[in-house]
Amino acid sequence: MDSHQDKYAAFVEHPRFGRGPHFTGLKPDLLQVTFHWHSPKSCRIPGTAITADLTRQTAATLAVTHYFDAERTCEDCGRPFIFFAQEQKHWYEELGFGLDSNCVRCVPCRKRQQGISRLRERYEELFHVPARTVAENFEFADCCLTLVEQGVFHKRQTERVRMLLNRVRDDRHDDVKYKELATRLQVIENQTGQYGDAQIV
Numbered sequence: 001m002d003s004h005q006d007k008y009a010a011f012v013e014h015p016r017f018g019r020g021p022h023f024t025g026l027k028p029d030l031l032q033v034t035f036h037w038h039s040p041k042s043c044r045i046p047g048t049a050i051t052a053d054l055t056r057q058t059a060a061t062l063a064v065t066h067y068f069d070a071e072r073t074c075e076d077c078g079r080p081f082i083f084f085a086q087e088q089k090h091w092y093e094e095l096g097f098g099l100d101s102n103c104v105r106c107v108p109c110r111k112r113q114q115g116i117s118r119l120r121e122r123y124e125e126l127f128h129v130p131a132r133t134v135a136e137n138f139e140f141a142d143c144c145l146t147l148v149e150q151g152v153f154h155k156r157q158t159e160r161v162r163m164l165l166n167r168v169r170d171d172r173h174d175d176v177k178y179k180e181l182a183t184r185l186q187v188i189e190n191q192t193g194q195y196g197d198a199q200i201v
Contacts, residue, residue, distance in 0.1 A: 012081040012106040021045045021069040034065045038102040044068040050085045056093035074106040081106040
């Protein structure tokens with residue numbers, strides 16, 4: 001294993017670009033290059049430059065002429081990863097992200113964050129449904145428990161789930177989904193000692 005491969009062996013793998021840098025051999029004249037403010041020399045990987053298409057970037061005070069693979073540390077999991085030059089080109093020229101947008105999470109943590117955002121949106125939608133069906137109540141409880149398990153909601157939110165399950169307990173006591181939600185609720189409550197010996201049965 002060469003020194004480059006060895007250095008990046010512990011980096012989070014990108015599903016498309018892999019772990020290690022992509023060397024292009026392009027060596028732009030540094031006197032004519034404009035870098036990202038969030039890609040200082042200390043994190044840029046030499047030899048990985050690709051040319052930017054300035055006409056496709058959103059308007060900015062200073063355009064970026066070249067993208068470089070850049071080393072990052074995920075702010076969620078703390079693991080190192082590479083924000084690839086090709087990925088930057090996609091962000092800033094295809095998706096229309098502003099040049100001030102920065103990549104602060106690795107791909108798995110980005111996907112987790114996106115999933116949480118969708119879950120919160122669905123939770124809010126269900127919260128405002130005036131007369132939820134049993135299936136919607138189960139989905140609402142599922143959203144709430146998942147957000148508690150992910151550390152997004154405070155564990156006190158389990159009180160809402162308990163109320164929902166107690167409301168349908170007599171009719172749904174043997175329902176598989178009911179049992180699964182009740183078990184998850186009990187695990188959280190046991191961890192926090194929120195209800196002592198009280199149980200949903």
